[in-house]
Amino acid sequence: MSLAHLAGLLADPTRATFCTTLLDGRAWTAGELARHAGVAPSTASEHLSRLIAGGLLAEERQGRHRYVRLAGPEVAALIEDLASFHVPTAAPTAGRPSATPGSLREATRRSAEAHARTCYDHLAGRLGVAVSDAVLARGLVSDEDGTALTDRGRTWLTELNVELPARAGRPGGRPVVRTCLDWTERRSHLGGAFGAALCRTALDRTWVQRIGSGRALRVTPDGDRALRELLGVEL
Known part of the structure; x- marks a missing residue:
């Protein structure tokens, strides 16, 4: 997979959310991921198909249920490394606070x-x-x-x-x-x-x-x- 293709797969916020969610090491259903990301099941299915085709996720079927997980520890390491990389931003100014969690739960x-x-x-x-x-x-x-x-x-x-x-x-x-x-x-x-x-x-x-x-x-x-x-x- 080319770097540009990989970057394109992870550039979408929903697909990035799916990948970081799956860092817990468990298999999730498409419906669970859809609810977690706040998207429609049809939208989740489309994004998951792209991630599976790109080799970032692996699919498992058990009866009627479709489960997905990260394709392996190498993919997990890549996602974790990318998550640890932060581009420096301008210092906060009056009226523009620094990024903070949006809720007590978060x-x-x-x-x-x-x-x-x-x-x-x-x-x-x-x-x-x-x-x-x-x-x-x-x-x-x-x-x-x-x-x-x-x-x-x-x-x-x-x-x-x-x-x-x-x-x-x-x-x-x-x-x-x-x-x-x-x-x-x-x-x-x-x-x-x-x-x-x-x-x-x-x-x-x-x-x-x-x-x-x-x-x-x-x-x-x-x-x-x-x-x-x-x-x-x-x-």
Whole structure:
């Protein structure tokens, strides 16, 4: 796909909203996305067809229902990176306030996502960055010659009964670990197979729970205890 074609796909506000919504890593129906974006079902269907044809989304059918999700972690990383890029604007002047959330509900959502959220299938926000700092400080991941999982890190995963996909790190497979710029913290959190495994473990063991239908997460008391004991993370 050419850069111009990709830019054209994401230039439409509705299609961009669909892609950022799907950063929660789950599959959504066309109707759910239509309601979320505030567009008619027929309009949503047209936009989704373009995103699927362009390779940004993948379609799954289950009975009468049509589900869509981001085509893969590479697409998620692209969308997250684009979301983190802000073009400088003129400083606010009298009578023209800086951009602020339009409602209390929007402000609450942004605050929750800044604290802890999913970035496709790994942890992001202050929680994600704190976990990233902790695994680097403990030598579970090294950034001395590119970001890589260390032998100590693999032993740590084994002790937690956490497995990485067999193809992780192999040609054609997903990177074992990669950095991902966090758009709220302006620092990196960890993605790749390692980051996904940590996020999946945190959800499965109820260390974190989703808040509503969005990307925001809540750290549970069990999670607070586990993160403190395993990584020394205190939020």
